[in-house]
Amino acid sequence: MQETKPTITIKGTRDGLILFIDENSSFEEILQDLIKKLDASTPQKEEPVVSVKVKLGHRYLTEEQRHQLKGIIEEKNRFQIEAMESDVIPIKDAKTWLDESQLKVVNQIVRSGQVLETKGDLLLIGDVNPGGRVRASGNIYIMGNLLGIAHAGIEGDQEAFIAASYMKPAQLRIAEYISRAPDYEADGVYMECGIIDPDQNKIVIDSIKTLSKQRKVISAFERRMNNG
């Protein structure tokens, strides 16, 4: 007796299709079944592109396998993959995540010409002097004066932000956004943070108090978990 559990289950939702891929079948089997299933459903003419979420369960796919799977699903331009979710990640990736999500505490003055760079969030206890630079893949918190350049989210995290007890920076950078100090002599600000405002599509400086509304998840690790 053999219980034939389907290798692929398709569910339709309002937002598109969800493809559940059985954890126990071999990858070869899955690819073959997938091709069959897709061919079976003959497309109507002028059908809009459907968005697809692939749920892998406890299966881990290599980069190459993911590519293969994507190739088959998107081949006839009828589907577009929105996400491929797996409940497992390799230890190596987990370690990188952990690295990137730790809060690194540094106690020093970052002087002119010096660069301080960390993975994850950076808590600097000390000043960043003019000509000094701090860089982090996550958020930057400065308990001191930010007078040089701070770059948060250096690997592209647009949710990252920069907070300082006092800031009069030469530049603030978040992900690929850059803002610089005005050309006129301006006073610095106390207890403020720099954050990307998606509406204005630029970095804005706001009171630290507003952070709780705009960045609910402050920890870099949770951000990773949520955004993958």
Added chain:
Amino acid sequence: MGEAIVITSGKGGVGKTTTSANIGTSLALMDKKVCLIDTDIGLRNLDVIMGLENRIIYDIVDVIQGRCKLQQALIKDKRFDYLSLLPAAQTSDKSAVTTEGMKEIVSELKQEYDYIIIDCPAGIEQGFQNAIAGADRAIVVTTPENSSVRDADRIIGLIEKEDMIEPPRLIINRIRNHMMKNGDMLDIDDIVQLLAIDLIGIVADDEEMIKAANKGEPISLSPNFKASISYRNIARRILGETVPLQSLEEEKGFMQKVKAFFKI
């Protein structure tokens, strides 16, 4: 065993050589045995400010390359028995001096002298590396200008990575009181706060300084000028005395920032 102090700044022309000559002279006035070293190869001028140029026979490069003994290259000051100068070479071959060579010279001089004052060239290249190589302590000179303070900050960062007895100390040179009052010059407090190192002295901008330099007589030899008193006070602080900052300084009330310097 003596102590070697390097006088450095990053930016050029802010007063390293003037400071070296005057600290050296002031220490000699207090009966200390002092040797000045000019490490500005190719642009020597400590000998000129000390008025000793015409006595030079050998220089630091001759010593390092073995053309003479260290003792032969030392020039004795006209005024003090125990104030000597090891002059820089006028050659343009800056690679003639190495950090190793400097360390050897400094440690040999420390056997005989109480203080070795090393005048550093501008910049952060090899000449700077050589000058700080043998030093136990550093004094950073800045003027109250943004660019000069910025370079001082850079230099402090580099010195902090070296193996010195303690963080460098700061001299703010060429202060013009009225400009500072009007806010046209950086404030002393702001400079000290930014650089976050202890202040060992401040020196006014003084025309007499230029006259003295031209005469080859360090201003600290004549007790009547403000700048002279400033240098003497710096020397006393080097010896570990607690000396309050003088009048030009008192108005600001940052005396507490000057800590007993070089306490042994």
